[in-house]
Amino acid sequence: MINVPPLKPAERDRLLKLATYASVAVAVLLIALKSSVYLMSGSVSLLASLIDSLMDAAASVINLFAVRYALKPADHEHRFGHGKAEALAGLAQSAFITGSAVLVLLQGIDRLLNPRPLDSAWLGIAVMLFSIAATIGLLLIQRHVIKRTGSTAIRADSLHYRSDLLLNASIIVALLLAAYGIQRADAFFGLAIALFIGYSAIQIGRDAVQILMDRELSDEVRAEALQLARSVEGVVNVHDFRSRQSGHDWFMQMHVEIPAQTPLVQAHDLGERVRARIVERFPQTDVLIHTDPV
Incomplete structure (x- = not known):
């Protein structure tokens, strides 16, 4: 429950749209880069990051529509407004993130049992460094928007992207180890990332459910x-x-x-x-x- 300063509706609308459009743009850009490098390297940890970006894009699109709907004023059929659409978006994100965690977990187990050398590891490292820079830029925008609006949907999206920073850093370590011949490191890091993603999903889903269940303010x-x-x-x-x-x-x-x-x-x-x-x-x-x- 975030206490936010007074904000004119037009300014709040502008900030929420800025955050959602920026999230979609970053997710689409990273999907294109990671897809290309994964096809060249075959890295499980990079696949984990790619799937995570695909889930980011899907969740960001859901956020985009949910926020636009939540901004609608109260009407005859929704006398208390449409604000819970943001919590529904957070719940949908939780489901997407959980699905990505399971998929990466299965792929990591398979690669652990059947290891194989990676190609283009250094190119993958370069892409992950770019991903970290882009994610930090997006988080700065989201932090400003959350501080001004207190949006549940943007806060859920920001939580996921914060976890991406750790995910991307761990992938760089996995690719470095793989580049020097430690092949199973890629699979181990993929499994660890999958568990971390699942934990983030539980947090997002729990917060969304509490709002939908009309939990008391702090x-x-x-x-x-x-x-x-x-x-x-x-x-x-x-x-x-x-x-x-x-x-x-x-x-x-x-x-x-x-x-x-x-x-x-x-x-x-x-x-x-x-x-x-x-x-x-x-x-x-x-x-x-x-x-x-x-």
Whole structure:
């Protein structure tokens, strides 16, 4: 749960589209380069990286459509907006990443049992160095976008690309060892990468499921919201506080206790003051207040 500063809708749309377009472009470029070198070298670890890039491209395309859908305003059939499309995209990414991990695992086992020398290992190393540079550039863009928007889909995509840095570095080590005659190193590194990719998939899927299941916002955010509500003059206490997240939007609802003799108009104004104070601190929040006489 990321607390983000106020951001105009047009600026948020621009940043999300920038991140998704950049992700697709980097994935497609790396697929073209890795495919060519894999056909020349036959490296399992390079195949792992190629499959990972193919999954990146598929996940990025899903992200592209999911983010565009999530940016649509609330309508008659979706009164709470379309923000959960981002969590669905994260769940789809998890499935893609898991599939790539299984495929690489099987290929690594086969190459471990049937080792063979690699060709064009140095060319593969050059491609992996370029991949690292391109990935770092993309991560810098994604980091800026996540900081400004708090997007679940972009955060999931960024997690995968961060794991790619370790993956690409390990592939360089595997290719270096293979170039000096240690053939099984390529297969061992491929197996290790597959397990690491699978672990990343579990993390992404878990976060997406929590949002789809309407998990409460973080304890820190909830505690601060309660403190803000109770700090309004005239509020006796607050109970039945609930919260959830849908894409960029947060939703909070609470029962505000006020003196029983408070006139209806004043009770309404008091509830509005509570709502305004919370929204001032968390602008992305939709707050529903119910007043209880005590």
